[in-house]
Amino acid sequence: MNKSQQIRVKVFGLIQYEKRLFVCEGYDSIKQQKYYRALGGSIEFGETSRAALAREFQEEIQAELTNIRYRGCLENIYIFEGKPGHEIVQVYECDFVEQKFYQLQELIFTELTYHHPQKALWVDISRCKSGELRLVPEQFLEFL
Structure with a gap:
């Protein structure tokens, strides 16, 4: 089994505030599709x-979290950039310690794994539930 065929174990934090969800924006160039996911990682x-x-x-x-509550686990089998992926995801609901994060329009940061700028932002949960914005993994909707 090569490294790309391994099951990855991840954790994501769902932060909701005033009917919005804090997410990271991504793009799949093969599907030519924008998507959103909660912040977290391996x-x-x-x-x-x-x-x-x-x-x-x-x-x-550079954010500290508080009120961290375990919500559950999900399994995600997907195709990204034309390659299959498989991950087990632990899901937590949480809040930011610092209020400044709730006032942000967007935040540009560099994730260590990807080495290119990423954008975090608040999106309206109803736009995710309606399918207007693509939230991944799709099972996240069950936690909102």
Whole structure:
């Protein structure tokens, strides 16, 4: 089995505020489609999912989290950039410690894995539920 065929274990934080969801914007150039996902990332060996969530938010946007509540687990099998992917995702609901994050229009940051600028922003949850905006994994909608 090559590395691209491994199941990845991830953690994502759902942050909701005034009927909006804090997400990262992405783009699949093969599908020519924009998508949105909650912030988070891979859980490292020996690290709890909760600790990984805190680390990822600190690394990506220098944000501390509070009111961290476990919501569940989902399995995501997908195609991204023409390649199959498979991940097990631990989902937490949480809040930002600093109020400044709730006032942001958007935040540009560089994720360590991708080495190119990413955009985090608030999106209206109803636009995700209606299908106007593509939220991935799709099972996230069940947690909103």
